[in-house]
């Protein structure tokens with residue numbers, strides 16, 4: 001799997017998405033340090049909001065293969081300046097979060113992420129898990145097997161074994 005680093009302001013849903021992608025129960029947890037999970041680097045929002053801490057964020061991007069810019073569908077403004085992805089020497093994808101919220105405007109958030117230079121934009125809800133698999137698929141590398149692919153493989157195997165076990169009436 002490719003490694004992704006999440007960036008975005010506080011409360012945009014970075015930790016929740018990290019939990020959803022790891023198949024954990026989504027619970028609120030304030031991020032005060034960098035959580036360097038297997039393939040996801042979760043960062044505190046202050047790193048994106050604060051001019052000085054942003055340098056620490058730039059440094060951590062070198063640790064990842066892909067940078068994920070998160071923007072909540074409920075945000076009234078965007079933190080990302082036009083074409084700011086050009087500052088990164090990694091692929092930058094956009095992720096619109098909280099698409100389930102009542103006052104969500106995912107299309108507007110997507111437009112802002114595209115303006116920032118993101119060529120690919122995903123829409124997710126970490127509460128229901130909607131859209132989460134698409135990001136995992138994006139990070140997939142040759143030879144990687146995702147959890148649901150493993151399940152499908154097992155189901156197929158079980159079906160074949162059952163078929164083989166069935167007595168042949170004509171025999």
Ligand SMILES: Nc1nc2c(ncn2[C@@H]2O[C@H](COP(=O)(O)OP(=O)(O)O)[C@@H](O)[C@H]2O)c(=O)[nH]1
Pocket residue numbers: 008009010011012013014015016017027028029030031045097098099100101124125126127
């Ligand atoms: N409705 C909804 N709420 C979300 C979603 N993702 C996160 N939240 C809520 O938004 C708040 C901040 O989430 P968190 O993941 O901690 O944001 P972070 O500061 O970017 O890590 C929490 O109360 C989450 O429960 C989502 O997809 N839908």
Ligand SMILES: [Mg+2]
Pocket residue numbers: 014015016029030031043044045
């Ligand atoms: Mg957090």
